[in-house]
Amino acid sequence: MSTLPRALTLPPPTAAEVPAAARRAARRRARRERATAWAFIGPSVVVILGLSVVPVVWSLLLSFRADDLVTPSRWVGLDNYRALAQDPGFRTAVGNTLLYTALYVPLSLVGGLALALALNRRIRFIGLYRTLVFIPFVVSATAQGVLFSFILDPEFGVANALLHHLGISSQGFLTDPGQALYLLVLISLWSGVGFCVVVYLAALQDVPPELVESARLDGANRRQVLRHVTLPALTPVTVFLLLWECITALQVFDLIYVTTKGGPLGSTTVVVYFVWQQAFQMFTAGYGAAAAYVLAVALLVAGGALRIVRRRQVRTEGAAR
Numbered sequence: 001m002s003t004l005p006r007a008l009t010l011p012p013p014t015a016a017e018v019p020a021a022a023r024r025a026a027r028r029r030a031r032r033e034r035a036t037a038w039a040f041i042g043p044s045v046v047v048i049l050g051l052s053v054v055p056v057v058w059s060l061l062l063s064f065r066a067d068d069l070v071t072p073s074r075w076v077g078l079d080n081y082r083a084l085a086q087d088p089g090f091r092t093a094v095g096n097t098l099l100y101t102a103l104y105v106p107l108s109l110v111g112g113l114a115l116a117l118a119l120n121r122r123i124r125f126i127g128l129y130r131t132l133v134f135i136p137f138v139v140s141a142t143a144q145g146v147l148f149s150f151i152l153d154p155e156f157g158v159a160n161a162l163l164h165h166l167g168i169s170s171q172g173f174l175t176d177p178g179q180a181l182y183l184l185v186l187i188s189l190w191s192g193v194g195f196c197v198v199v200y201l202a203a204l205q206d207v208p209p210e211l212v213e214s215a216r217l218d219g220a221n222r223r224q225v226l227r228h229v230t231l232p233a234l235t236p237v238t239v240f241l242l243l244w245e246c247i248t249a250l251q252v253f254d255l256i257y258v259t260t261k262g263g264p265l266g267s268t269t270v271v272v273y274f275v276w277q278q279a280f281q282m283f284t285a286g287y288g289a290a291a292a293y294v295l296a297v298a299l300l301v302a303g304g305a306l307r308i309v310r311r312r313q314v315r316t317e318g319a320a321r
Contacts, residue, residue: 063289069279073286080290090291092266093274096181100270101249103185104192108245109238111189112196117226119197120204130201137194145258148187149174174260177267184255184268192248196241203237204230239310246302250295271295 063080067073084090119130136144151158152173160170174180207230215225253272256262262269262277269277271291278288 059289059292062286063293065286066284067286068283069285070283076286080287081294083287084290084294089266089269090271090274093269093271096268097250097252097270100181100185100252101246103182104188104249105242105245107185107189108192108196109241111193112241113200113234115193115197116200116204120201130197133197134194136191137198139191141191141254142258144187144191145255148183149259152183175264177265180260180264180268184252184259187259188249188252188255192245196245199237199241200234203234207233235313236310239306243303243306246306247299250299250302
């Protein structure tokens, strides 16, 4: 039997055996690759630092100073925060913000879920219906404010004209302190529900159909399927929407600026509008920055609380399985 010669295998060269020229070429190539990468991401880094990190740090330092953005500022420490605790205007703004959030968030979630369930069917013109529901969401808040300011104008608006034909006395609407904030909630719902509908529709497509079919075979009706199958499957999406809508409600500004400008009698002044007033109308930028950081802390607390709740739900579901 003949034997074939074995193939010769050479061990890889050590670092000492690699020519110095090859090592220099590899280092140059690595430097060129890093330079190319930074050339691509550099503009984004500059934008992020210039528009987010730097303003955050600067406004934090500003909240500890008395500054009108014109004359030299002076350090006041926590005096701005102590003044906020005693300011009745700030307490009113906080109360209006909490009321707006308490009304807008649950109504937007419930309304979005109801419309999503209604639109999650194969019926004629379903694409048109979904588009009509989503269109208000892409309309800017400024355009919404202008539109509804004309509709709800107490003298020449369409709303009072319609009420007059129905034999109902004219209403003040956005000029009535008892109605203005509630009408702003309704205007926000007109546009904000569309986002919840789209997110819930996408989540409903991921509900396992075999679970729904099994529940129906076991004799569950529509309400029971919704309660025991659909809603548990939508829990992660609901938590996300709850956090998103809370942040949206706590930061409402442009709609109020266009329609009521915080009035009448401060009934629609929210925290963000209060910050704008202090910084750009009263020229107390340090005081406004302190109010902005109170809002930021509230947002962080809300986000952290929802995150903790979600983790506990995940652990409970895992233990149940």
